[in-house]
Amino acid sequence: MNADTAKRFNAAGAAITVFTVFCAVVWAFPIYWGIVSSLKPEDEVVRPYIELWPENLTFQHYWFALTETQIGRWYINSIATAVGTTILTIVTSLFAGYAISQLRFPGRQPLYWLILASFMVPTQTLIINHFVLIADMGLLNTWAGIILPQLISPVVIIVYKQFFDQVPKDFREAAxxxxATEFGVLFKIYIPMNWGVTTALSIVTFIWSWNAFLWPFLAVTKTEMMTITVGITQVTDAFGVYYARQLASAVLAGFPVALAYLLFQRRVTQAITLSAGIKG
Structure with a gap:
């Protein structure tokens, strides 16, 4: 490679870097703006011009959210429903993926095709059916009513199936x-070989469940049973909307997810890559 070619490559790399940084700033600015606005007095938030930093820094909106709302209860509801959804989704998907991958039973292939076809059905189209079923079972305004409709996750089943397919048959034959029983084969051979996949899928499922809004919004009408994503919409005042209070509540709602992503970034990226590969 001559000097001119090297210079062109360096110039292209610099241009790509500048463009990437620009895109990152554009993406991150709304998050920065929301956090900064939550630290401003309300009169600064509604000013007609932009201020990139609070003139009078205040934490009163966070104090209001923590002391004058039921955010503690909302946190408990979100943790309970997200953990419950994650555990049940992983367990059921694990069993289903293993059965489709390793067992031979009538209807196995049509069942797998049905799971693949479920990607073509948006979750929103099932909302009415879910609501009617949950209402008929008397599970509205309960944790179970929030959890059950969120257990439909075909991508987790397919990811497990693909990884179980890759395990050498010799291990199963030897067991x-x-x-060894089928449960013994699953728990002593297949699961230990796929702990990384299970961890990644668990983290992403938890984040997805924590961020869910539409179904918890429809399934819960009592304030004390709301998850935090729904509950923060109730942070209003008798005299109108206080934007800084709502932004502070939104920051508190998103903090656990942001922390989880920062701590488990590699696992989250792995799970997203797996899911994207399946959907592609």
Whole structure:
């Protein structure tokens, strides 16, 4: 590679870097603006011009959210429903993926095709059916009513199936020869070989459940049973909307998810890559 070619490559790399940084700033600015606005008095928030930093820094809106709302209860509801959804989704998807991958039973292939076809059905189209079923079962305004309709996650089943398909058959044959049951084969061989996948899928499922809004919004009408994503919409005042209070509540709602992403970034990226590969 001669000097001119090297210079062209360096110039192209610099241009790509500048463009990437620009895109990152554009993406991050709304987050920065929301956090900064939550630290401003309300009269500064509604000013007709832009201020990139608070003139009078205040934490009163966070104090209001923590002391004058039911945000503690909303946190408990979100944690309970997100953890419950994650555990049940992973367990059921694990069993389903193993059965489709390793067992031979009538209807196995049509069942797998049905799971693949479910990607073509948007979750929003099932909302009415879910609401009617949950209402008929008397589970509105309950944790179970929030959790059950969120257990439909075909991508997790397919990811598990693909990874179980990649496990060498020799391991299963050796375990069967030692009189191991199907549960023994699954828990002693297949799961230990796929702990990384399970961890990644668990984290992403938890984040997805925590961020869910539409179904919890429809399934819950009592303020004390709301998840935090729905509850923060109730942070209003008798005299109108206080934007800084709502932004402070939104920051508090998003903090656990942001922290989880920062702590488990590699696992989250792995799960997103797996899911994108399946959907592609």
């Amino acid at each position: 069967v020869m030692d009189n």
